[in-house]
Amino acid sequence: MKVSEISIEHIAEYLRLDDYTDGELAPLLESARAFIRSYTGLTDEEIDTHEDFYIAVMVLCQDMYDNRCMYVDKNNLNKAVDTILGMHCVNLL
Numbered sequence: 820m821k822v823s824e825i826s827i828e829h830i831a832e833y834l835r836l837d838d839y840t841d842g843e844l845a846p847l848l849e850s851a852r853a854f855i856r857s858y859t860g861l862t863d864e865e866i867d868t869h870e871d872f873y874i875a876v877m878v879l880c881q882d883m884y885d886n887r888c889m890y891v892d893k894n895n896l897n898k899a900v901d902t903i904l905g906m907h908c909v910n911l912l
Contacts, residue, residue, distance in 0.1 A: 821867040822852060825876055833877045834884055844880070851879035860910030875903045 820829075827844045836844075855866055855875060866872055878900050 820870060820873045822855070822872050822876055823863065823867050825873065830877070830880050834881055844884075847880040847883050848876070850883060851876045854879060855904060858904045859908045861907060869907055871903050872907075875900045 825848065827839075827841050827848065830844050830848055831839050834844075852863075852866075855861070855872060856863070859866070878897050882897060
C-alpha cells in the first residue's frame with residue numbers, strides 16, 4: 820500500500836481503536852509522513868514508490884499514540900523503522 824493511500828481508518832485498525840476521532844489520529848498520520856520526508860529527503864511521490872514505508876508509518880503512529888507525544892526522537896527510533904527508512908535515504912549528509 821502506498822503511503823498516500825493510508826487513511827485514518829487504517830491507523831485506527833492498526834492501533835486496535837474502536838473509539839477515536841479524526842482530529843486525534845490525523846496529526847499522527849501527517850507527523851509520520853513528515854518524519855519520513857525529513858528523514859529520507861524523498862518527496863511524497865518518491866515515498867509512494869516504496870511499499871515498505873507502510874509499516875514505518877504504522878509503527879511511527881503507534882509510537883506517537885502510545886507515548887502521547889507529537890514528535891519522534893531520532894535517538895530512540897524503532898530499529899525496524901530506522902532500517903526501512905535508512906534503505907531509502909537520499910540525504911546522507
